[in-house]
Amino acid sequence: TQLLEQSPQFLSIQEGENLTVYCNSSSVFSSLQWYRQEPGEGPVLLVTVVTGGEVKKLKRLTFQFGDARKDSSLHITAAQPGDTGLYLCAGYGGSNYKLTFGKGTLLTVNP
Amino acid sequence: NAGVTQTPKFQVLKTGQSMTLQCAQDMNHNSMYWYRQDPGMGLRLIYYSASEGTTDKGEVPNGYNVSRLNKREFSLRLESAAPSQTSVYFCASRDPGPQHFGDGTRLSIL
DSSP, X not given: OOOOEEEOXXXXXXXXXXXXXXXXXXXXXXXXXXXXXXXTSOOEXXXXXXXXXXXXXXXXXXXXXXXXXXXXXXXXXXXOGGGOEEEEEXXXXXXSSOEEEOOXXXXXXXX | OOOEEEEOSEEEEOTTOOEEEEXXXXXXXXXXXXXXXXXXXXXXXXXXXXXXXXXXEOXXXXXXXXXXXXXXXXXXEESSOOGGGOEEEEEEEESSSSOEEOOOEEEEEX
């Protein structure tokens, strides 16, 4: 079973601060995805990274895929209250159909 | 566009009762999925259907059955509900690319 370990599990910061969320595994993934989930809703895809070493930016969010395709990070610059939510990493490993999810990082950005 | 629609949104059952959770997608996706989400556990795959006519077990299939009724619809059945099945259930679809999720069914079993 391929596992994705996310850290930290909880993060509470003030508006304007920077933060990084980590997603690590001992297994290689063909791609990794980051989702954001708000209360009462399903997860929504933020980004997919496919190539080892790849960096993608989405406004104030920067996503990186490790060179060995075993880990990924999400960095948020100047966090805003609207960034509050559960951030989930997920990856396709041995199967193109079965997506493995990390346990998530619950981010709270206080005004 | 509705995307992925799940019904019901909330349900309370007694131990031993049966229930079917419904999921329909209007994106003409081939693959559909059922997950459960518990506090601190992330999303865990219960069953999936790679294409119409096929279903396969995921990580936590015990106590559940599924039916891929047609390309649009994928239902999840609890034959004899147990308190351990109290959870939020999400349906998703894809073809290929990212998974698109419904807003979930919150199920409590007393």
